[in-house]
Amino acid sequence: MSVMKILTFPDPRLRTVAAPVEKFDKSLKKLTDDMLETMYSENGIGLAATQVNVHKRVIVMDISEERNEPRVFINPEFEIKSNKSLYTFSEGCLSVPGFNEEITRPDQIILKWQNLDGDNLEDEPEGLLTVCIQHEIDHLEGKLMVDYLSTLKRDRIRNKLNKRI
Ligand code: NI
Secondary structure, X not given: OOOOOOOOOOOHHHHOOOEOOOOOXXXXXXXXXXXXXXXXXXXXXXXXXXXXXXXXXXXXXXOOOOXXXXXXXXXXXXXXXXXXXXXXXXXXXXXXXXXXXXEEEEEEEEEEEEOOXXXXXXXXXXXXXXXXXXXXXXXXXXXXXXXXXXXXXXXXXXXXXHHHO
16 A cells, blocks of 8 residues: 555546546556555545545545444435535545635435445445535536635635745
8 A cells, every 4th residue: 555645626637527447457446545544644534536646536445433343435426305404514624735724515415335345335424424415516517615715715724825836
């Protein structure tokens, strides 16, 4: 396994829309292993392939407190079940290091994805997994958490991150 380099905002490659995974082979398993190692090494709870400059619909995640429940989502998609119930969470992102911002998202969704064998799975998650998976699926669409903020706030974050390079 190896740690991959994470792209940071405002790198334009983070705006790429990822392509569906069609081959469920050894290289896909290797990609998810490397992504998990990268996520754990940075203490993140989720990572999308877009963030490591691989433009495939692949997400890894671990929202357990013990950091011992790695999860892999291939070709994930969701439908909003109800807009009535919302969940506000102070989100962070390995591509926007050092910033946490409160973002409100629907918390009742139907989530569909595939595992590493290509099996189709479905769930109706709640709480942290619900917001985390929406954050990560946004990455696959080239969207970032800063897009939910005001232009003023986004520009301030961009200026601060540009200074660090
Ligand atoms: Ni992120």
